[in-house]
Amino acid sequence: MTPVATDPFPPAANQFTAFLRAAVSLDNAGLRGEALEALQEAEVLLPDRPESAFLLGGLYERFQYWAKAAVFYGKALQSKPEAPRVWHRLGIVHLHEGALPEALEALEEAVSQAPEVPDYATDLSMVLSRLGRFEEALGLVRVALTLRPDDIHALNNAGHVLQCLNRSAEAVGFYDAALLQSSSHPVIRFGRATALLKAGSFLEGWQEYEWRWQSSRMVRTDIEAPVWEGEDLQGRTILVHHEQGYGDTLHFIRLVSLLAARGACVVVQVPVPLVRLMERVEGVDRVFSVMPAEERFDYHCAMMSLPARLGLESNVVGPVPYLSVPDDEIIRQGNALRSVAQGNPARPDFIVGLVWGGDPRPHDLRATQTDRRRSISLKTLEPLFSVDGIRFVSFQMGMPRHQIEVTGLPLVEGTNDILDFQDTGARLYGVDLLITVDTSIAHLAGGLGLPVWMLSRADSCWRWGERGTQTGWYPTMRIFRQSRSGDWESVVETVCVALERLMDVYRSCQAASPAS
Structure with a gap:
């Protein structure tokens, strides 16, 4: 008698698969809520097989439920850790979650297990760049291009990383190579735009910058008038x-x-x-x-x-200052701040405004990751407080303000009751110098024509170019740049030296003054 064959897929497994298929069908029909309910039913029936956990994780990833996807990819790896494809997907969902260290660990494992797969190296290069490890990222993307020279994603990553390394002219070449395969790819065109602007090719760069409307920005639809394309404006x-x-x-x-x-x-x-x-x-x-x-x-x-x-060709545009605040507000707010901060009126201290953190914009993951590279901890700036004869005033807004209490550093609070940028501008007249990271107050001080020292991350914003301490945008700005990503300590050392020299001049002027 011939024995009856055992069904390799028991009823529960078949039901599990049916729920997965139902979830896909429902999602394709635009019924996302019902699709998620089907996935929840599938969870209950999950077979004890890594392949099943991987499939469930993949659907949660498709629905952008990153944490759920990570859980089931993790389950798949528990019983079968030698699975580079699963490690890769786990790294990608961690990337979407903003969990960069976890993404790095997973993608490094994927590359280690399957070094011959260019996609893994490309995605690892992306995570490394978001962590500010640009040299390592460039090495990985070069590996990917060796394995697949015409890979559009690797070419785009190479362009981005080179731009972050302040090699923007080289970056344009990689963007151009990528565009040979997809000439209207908006993300690549926008990356090319910022590389051109950073390299100083303003006329072409601004034209390319319009690709942002197809890559990352929403066009206004609530205005009946047409978009201005350069038409005659006389009387309009x-x-x-x-x-x-x-x-x-x-x-x-x-x-x-x-x-x-x-x-x-x-x-x-x-x-x-x-x-x-x-x-x-x-x-x-x-x-x-x-x-x-x-x-x-x-x-x-x-x-x-x-x-x-307007066909802008350079970063020298019109007179500065072009911003202003009323004289009475300068007197009311600026002078009041100075009187609080100056110390001994007979020999007043030099007053420096300080901003160490930008807006993290938690709704924008990429912006949040960039802010981590551009912002500094107040503790890191502590050496500035050892320069004799300076009183520091905090212009810091938002969550980083709590660092004042944590560090105990002697800062005069300069932001109480500020309502808007005009108030902030008026109070900037109460300090002798602003030292700030690359955030909006740097533009405010620069636009007012006030002295500002800006501390720039290594992968500086395109508007500051690639090198140098000056910018045509703001004649009163001095830029202090990181020579290596993440190294704020050497920047602070340089600023300390500059402050010491400035204070020597300031005290000399005080000594020479007849009023002293």
Whole structure:
């Protein structure tokens, strides 16, 4: 008698597979909620097989439930750790979660187990770059390109990493090679734009920068007027609207005077904290934060599209200062801050404003990771407090303010009751120098024509170029750059030396003054 064959897939396993298929079908039909319910049913029936856990993790990854995906990829690896494909997917979901150390560990394991797979090396290079380990990232992406020379993702990563290494001209070459395969790839075109701008190729870079509308920005659809593409503005009204961060608007509001010079009536829409400051900019007719229903325009243009429309060719644009605050506010707020901070009036201390943290923007994962590289801990800045004759004033906003209490460093609080950027600007007149990381207050001080020392991460923003201590954007700014990613200690040492020299001059001037 012939024995009956055993079903290799028992009923529970078949039901598990059925729920997975149902989840895919429901999701394809646009029924995401029902699809997730099917996955939850599948969880209950999960067979004790690594392949099943991997499939379930893959569907949770598809639905962007990163934590759930990581759990089931982890289950798959418990019984079968030699699985580079699973390690790779685990690394990717950790990357999406923002868990960079965990992503690094998983992708390193994938590359270790399957060094011949270029995709693993490419994705590992991406994680390394987000951690600021750019030289290592470049080595990995070169390995990937050796294995697959025309890989579009590896070419794009190479461009990004070279740009972060301040080798932007080389980066453009890799972006160009990637675009031979997909000439309209928006992410690559936008990466190429920032590389061109960082390399100083402004005219072409600004034209390329318009690709952001297809890669990372949403075009406004609530304005009836057409987008301004360079048409004659004589006698026309144009709305210029805030688009990205506060710093971008503070940086490029200077260009509205060029629109006014063409005969335009310029209306500006910005967030509330910028309104009062923008009202005083030359060429601005009126400002609002919420667009009134009765407003009508002939054209509109996003703030960061003005350079392309105006054919900007350099970073020397118009007179500085182009921002201002009322004299009475300078007296009321700036002088009040100085009187609190100056110490002995007969021999006043030199007053330095300090900002050590940017906005982490937790809603934007990439921005959060960049902020970790651009921000400094207040503890790291402690050596500055050893320079004799300086009183420090905190202009720090947000969560990093708690570091003042933690460190116990002697800082005068300069932000109490600040309502907007005009208040901040008025108080900046109460200090002799601002030292800040690359955040919006650097643009505020620069636009006001006030002395500012900016501490820049190694992979500096495109607007600061690749090297040098000066920038055409702001004649009163001095840039202190990291020579190596993550190394703020050497930057602080350099700033300390500069402060010591500055204080020698300051005390010499005090000694020579007849009033001393």
